[in-house]
Amino acid sequence: MAGPAEPLVRARWFDGRSSQAQRVLVGFAPASPGQRGPDLLMHPLSGAAAAGPIRVPFKAIAWPEAWSARRVQRTLLVDLGAHGSLEVDDGAQWHAALAAAGARVSLVQRMQTRWTVLAAVVVVAAVALGLFYRYGTPWAATQLTRQVPMGWETDLAGRALQELDARYLQPSTLPADRQAALRQRFEALAQQVPAGLQRYPGYAPRWSLQFRAGMGANAFALPGGTVVLTDGLVQRAAAKGLGDDALLGVLAHEMGHVIHRHTTRMVVEQGVLNIGLGLALGDASAIVSTGSSLLTGLAYRRNHEGEADCFALALMRQGGLPTAPMADLLVAISGADAGGGAGPAGAPPRKPADAGGAWTTLLSSHPDTVERAERLRQTHSGSC
Numbered sequence: 001m002a003g004p005a006e007p008l009v010r011a012r013w014f015d016g017r018s019s020q021a022q023r024v025l026v027g028f029a030p031a032s033p034g035q036r037g038p039d040l041l042m043h044p045l046s047g048a049a050a051a052g053p054i055r056v057p058f059k060a061i062a063w064p065e066a067w068s069a070r071r072v073q074r075t076l077l078v079d080l081g082a083h084g085s086l087e088v089d090d091g092a093q094w095h096a097a098l099a100a101a102g103a104r105v106s107l108v109q110r111m112q113t114r115w116t117v118l119a120a121v122v123v124v125a126a127v128a129l130g131l132f133y134r135y136g137t138p139w140a141a142t143q144l145t146r147q148v149p150m151g152w153e154t155d156l157a158g159r160a161l162q163e164l165d166a167r168y169l170q171p172s173t174l175p176a177d178r179q180a181a182l183r184q185r186f187e188a189l190a191q192q193v194p195a196g197l198q199r200y201p202g203y204a205p206r207w208s209l210q211f212r213a214g215m216g217a218n219a220f221a222l223p224g225g226t227v228v229l230t231d232g233l234v235q236r237a238a239a240k241g242l243g244d245d246a247l248l249g250v251l252a253h254e255m256g257h258v259i260h261r262h263t264t265r266m267v268v269e270q271g272v273l274n275i276g277l278g279l280a281l282g283d284a285s286a287i288v289s290t291g292s293s294l295l296t297g298l299a300y301r302r303n304h305e306g307e308a309d310c311f312a313l314a315l316m317r318q319g320g321l322p323t324a325p326m327a328d329l330l331v332a333i334s335g336a337d338a339g340g341g342a343g344p345a346g347a348p349p350r351k352p353a354d355a356g357g358a359w360t361t362l363l364s365s366h367p368d369t370v371e372r373a374e375r376l377r378q379t380h381s382g383s384c
Contacts, residue, residue, distance in 0.1 A: 008025040008026060008027045008043070009027070009097050010023070010026075010090070011023075011024055011025075011042075011088045011089075012024070014086075014087070015084040016083075016084035017084075021087070022044050024086075026041070026043075027043070027053075028040060029055070029101065030101050037058045037098070039058050040055070040056040040058070040061055040080070042055075042086075056080050056081075056083050060081045060083070064091075074089065074091050075088065076091045138269060141265050141266075141269035145261050145264050145268050148264055153223035153264055154225075156222075156224075157226045161222060161226065168214055169213065169214040169230075171212070172211035172212055172213050172230075179211050181244075182211075182229070183209045186248070187209070188319075189251070189255075190207040193315060194318060197259060197315065199259055199260045199307075203259070203261070205224055205225030205255075205259070206225040207255075208227070210228045211228075211230075211231070212228055213230060217230065217233040217235070217332075217333040218230045218232065218233055219251060221263070223267075227251055229250075229251065233247065233250065233329075234247065237332075242325050242329050245322055246329040249316055249326020249376075250329060252311065253309060253312040253326070255312070255315065256307060256308030256309070256315075257308045260308065309372060309384070310384035313376065323376045330369060
């Protein structure tokens with residue numbers, strides 16, 4: 001048996017069987033390879049146990065921590081588990097002897113005693129969380145989205161549409177023949193989606209065009225293939241003298257969101273992020289359940305809009321349809337043509353004053369509408 005490391009520390013031992021303390025000398029056996037700290041050796045100074053040391057394994061001891069690197073607690077209480085407890089009057093000597101025996105101070109204790117270590121850990125944690133949010137979460141969400149069944153998407157879309165109908169939307173007032181004409185052209189466009197535009201091989205949305213009133217001039221897509229077109233958008237196109245090709249371009253853009261499963265990816269990503277934060281912060285109760293209420297509160301990101309634009313351009317070219325009317329309608333529904341109006345014939349509309357300047361561009365979750373419209377007129381969109 002290895003002998004105790006010097007110096008020995010005087011202590012009082014309560015063995016748990018008697019209220020009378022025994023005076024002991026405490027030493028430490030040097031830490032073995034792979035062990036974080038040494039075993040404790042107690043040498044009773046009186047009684048039958050004085051014949052030899054009592055060895056307490058390192059893992060069986062609740063080791064007291066030094067809460068200050070400069071001012072160590074004078075009196076320490078050491079829980080020895082089944083062997084009772086120790087009361088040490090010289091805390092500095094205890095920690096010095098423990099360090100001499102090869103005990104390694106934990107990261108938590110270094111954070112408690114050295115602000116530089118705490119600051120470094122905070123910086124590393126912030127960087128790790130940032131990288132997880134920027135790269136890890138989207139990657140994990142994309143992989144998980146591949147496993148999401150179509151039935152989950154359609155069920156989620158149905159519940160979301162019910163919630164929107166109850167809170168924001170009203171039944172469409174468009175004539176039945178007008179709805180039928182637009183639905184026919186939408187279905188024809190959906191049948192022309194080539195395999196090369198499929199982001200997820202084997203993914204086959206159940207396309208459905210729904211008409212609603214309310215929410216102004218708008219169109220939006222729900223997971224699984226449901227696209228909603230509002231009366232306001234149809235009326236705005238008519239007011240601007242734009243034909244149905246403009247509406248088809250907008251619908252093609254929304255189909256791009258479906259094909260790329262943007263909404264599903266965001267729902268899954270939010271779940272991954274909440275789970276990751278819950279695990280990192282040790283609070284599993286913070287994990288939120290994803291559902292229709294979360295779905296209706298999500299907004300597409302810049303790269304999502306770019307992907308949907310690219311899809312719309314490719315699909316419109318596939319069908320031999322122009323994209324300029326779509327660009328004109330996009331500007332009209334965004335209000336970008338308000339105030340400045342359009343320029344000379346064939347020129348892009350003038351860009352309204354931007355009070356936020358560069359900060360607005362950096363913080364915006366959507367690309368600039370006028371720039372998007374110009375790219376659509378030129379039949380290209382950024383990285384397409």
